[in-house]
Amino acid sequence: MDRLVKADVKEVELEFVKGQKSSTTFTLTNLMHTMSVAVSLSTKNQSFFSFNKSFSIIPPLSSSSYTLLSQPSDQPPLTNPPDAVTVKTTMVPLGKANHDDLRRRFSKPGPHIFKDATLPISFLGPHVIEHLISSNTQGSDTEILLNKAISGCSGNQLTVLLESAAVSGKANLVHRLIDHGGDVNHKDSNGRSLISLAVEAGNLDVLNLLISSGCEIDNSVDHVFHYAAATNRVDLMEALFRVYRNTDSIDSVDFCGRTPIHISAIHGCTQVIRFCLSVGASPDALDINKSTPLHLAAKGGHLDTVECLLEASNYSKYALNKQGKTAFALAVENDRPNVYDSLQLGDALSRAARIGDVNGIKSCIGEGANVNGKDQNGWTPLHRAAFKGKVESVRVLLGYGAEVNDVDENGYTPLHCAVEAGHVEVALLLIGQGAKANLKSLKGMSMGVGLKSDCSKNRGCYRSSIVEAV
Missing domain, CATH: 1.25.40.20 (Ankyrin repeat-containing domain)
Known part of the structure; x- marks a missing residue:
């Protein structure tokens, strides 16, 4: 005889909700025609899981339902291999036995004890995916856990999770969420696309995946080149430019009238400036304060950036912003002596000497x-x-x-x-x-x-x- 009882499921699925108790029910059926069967249920993690009845007796050809309960937790107890419900059985000739008798009987191994089933415990729901996004779990383990968790999510929940995954940099999670119905053209609370979030977080793999999945941007809101410029990520700029080269994005302006070169100048991102210049961006663009990129680089004291911009423009060195100040004047005002010579102070000294x-x-x-x-x-x-x-x-x-x-x-x-x-x-x-x-x-x-x-x-x-x- 292979087994005494049969479970109605091959695995136990438990919807995990952060901070709350969870429960699920499964059924065992006695396969014996004339003999009652005693059942013992257990898990490895006995501090987290419990049952409504750990020991029970099922009459011949009858069924009994069991409830698996979990304790409140901030994260699911994910393990590899996953925890499981172990179902052990033994025949009860008299059809009766008290709880203590059953405990003693199952505590003594021997041929009278049958191991009828091992039912893996799977966790479902968005809170499981949230945990996978924030954790370091990777590879095939993530795939298995993710596939189970996704089955307990609605389309809207998958879309919300997709936003978090895009920021996390986990391209495999982004791919799976899109495949299962996550909306690739979802906008965040500020109306920005997932591409904006991926670029701002510096995730090249996610960016490429979103582009290939048909994610669209709105240039009036999605200042993706500006986000890449702020972090000196030429690789992101190149990926974006390959797709949006026919637009004016490389010289697009944000709400302050600043181009990606302005943003690079603020942060001293010289590599991005060189890339922008190589594809035709203007070094002399003015923001709403009539500041050139050189004004902003000088104000921040970014010497390499200042010298790069001076090479690209003969005009900006003498340009006046809205307050009538040159880049040199801003450098002096903000105590950036390291850029004085490159801007104008060397000229002023030579003139004074002459x-x-x-x-x-x-x-x-x-x-x-x-x-x-x-x-x-x-x-x-x-x-x-x-x-x-x-x-x-x-x-x-x-x-x-x-x-x-x-x-x-x-x-x-x-x-x-x-x-x-x-x-x-x-x-x-x-x-x-x-x-x-x-x-x-x-x-x-x-x-x-x-x-x-x-x-x-x-x-x-x-x-x-x-x-x-x-």
Whole structure:
């Protein structure tokens, strides 16, 4: 004989509700024609599960119902393999036995005890899926548990769960929920698509899955390129651009009139800016405050971003925002000295040195300008001051640590510049501060030791290779 009783189910399905007791009922039928059968029910997790009757007697060819109960919990006790109801039986010739007699009989193993059934316990309902979304359960275990849990959910519940799964980054859960009826075009409470949620959470796999499943976006609400820009995710930008390349999304604006490049500039996301520029985005776009991306990068002190934007635009360096401020002015206002030179302070220092504005020199250096910063020709402020014969400028610059023997792209030192322009006093001051009179430029120019008498002959003699900057 294989068994004494038969269950009406192959597994016990229990709808799990967070924080509440759950219960389900199943039936056992006595297969014996003339003999009563005693039944014992048990589970591994006896602290969580219980039965309305652990021991009972079923008359011949009769049936009895049993209720499995679970204790309140914040999460289902998911195990692999899952817990199960173990059904043990034994024949009762007299058809009667009290509870204690049955306990003693089932406590003694032997041929009189039959193990008639093992009924796995499955948990159903949205709270189980919520747990799977928030937990680290992965792979085939998740698939098995998810398939059971989904059967206890309505279409609306699956759609709500799909929103959470899209944010979680678990593409397998997203796929299963869509397959079972979750609405891929569901909108969150702010009217945003699931694609927006996936991009904002930085989930590339989920993004690609949603795109392939037909999820649609609304450009007036779904600022997906902006979300990707804020996290410097070029991979997300590329995936979006492949689908929406025929729209104006790459230069679309949010509620503040900001493009994705503006957002990248705020966060210092230089890689995304380079991508946007490569596909035609404008570096000179203005937001509602008439701020360019450079204004925002300067305000945040993002040096790499500032330099990237300066390479892309000749205009934005001088653009004024709604308050009439340049990017440089915002950098000063927000105490971002690391970007001063790149923006304008180096220019201001060179100009002050060139015109002999000693107070301007001190102010620029005090604000963070590099006293040895070079322009596009390799000239430092000291080169400028020496070439123009501004003795006090030279003296102040040297006092702030200007390198007296620094050379430009053609090998010229400040002393070369002073000699070529015929500024004897400046030349002598430089020599007195360590300038080497016997240095040669890359073009072979040299100065002899008789500099004091020779300089007067060179006054006004300008080499064509040295061009005064405006």
